[in-house]
Amino acid sequence: MVDNYTLNKEPKVKTGPFVKIRRIYRNYRILQKSQRIKPKEKQRFKERLSLYAQFIKKGDLCFDVGANIGNRVEPFTELGAIVVAIEPQKSCCRVLRKKFAKYPNVYIINKALDKTVGTKEFFIDRSHTLSSMSKEWITAVKNSGRFLSHKWDDKVTVETTTLDLLIKEYGKPNFCKIDVEGFEWEVIQGLSRPVNMLSLEFIPEYLDPVLACIEYLSKLGNAEFNYSLGEPISFALSNWVNADDIINILQDLPSESQTQGDIYIRFANHQIQ
16 A cells, blocks of 8 residues: 555755754754743643543553653653653654653664664754654645645664564553554554554555555454544544444545544453543
8 A cells, every 4th residue: 555655756865064053953942842831832732631531541551752842741651651762863862861851661763663673864953843754744744735845855874673672672552553654564564463542643645555554463462542633632533443434434534734643543352441
């Protein structure tokens, strides 16, 4: 399914003496942003806490894949969870280590996830939340107009590991949040067993890889699905549905560039409290 994607043109990556200066400035902006707490962010924290409290309790293990600067790690730790935060951007990892230095149950992994262990090119945007390893996703969001003005004009090589190896080292998570800007399908292929519950980000203009994730996960075990759209975060469906139903629902969603959300997957014997 996803193999049919072709890249119209690669991100234009700048080189030269100003690259290091730009990276330093970008790192400074990320640190400054992490220290600002806006009223809107306080409200979003409360909404996230309300959602995650339905299925995360004290002592649960959570994976945050694509942790960025920790806006999901925060509610996880507030709920008393043990958190493994995986983030390939060094600048974001510095923020994570500073923010969660007093939390002994937060483990920060400066790597990306993939279907295999190795290295990968990571394309960096001026907005740290949009950096991605997927050239196809970058092309899709630029062509759709969603992020037309963004450039992804820097790149680094990052180490990769897999979900299976993380589970081997830390244990099976009660919840695994995956938000990797279009690289979800590659991440999911590194998982060979069901976990209790996962979430995956999606956008309509790059839907096929997420549909591949749904089909793959439904083959790992007895999976049920729900979804949320944008903010505030809440489940869109009152009842969880099967793979065919969620695929139909996602394909029928409006294709506007404002539409985005998360798919939630839970396996048999795991119930929302």
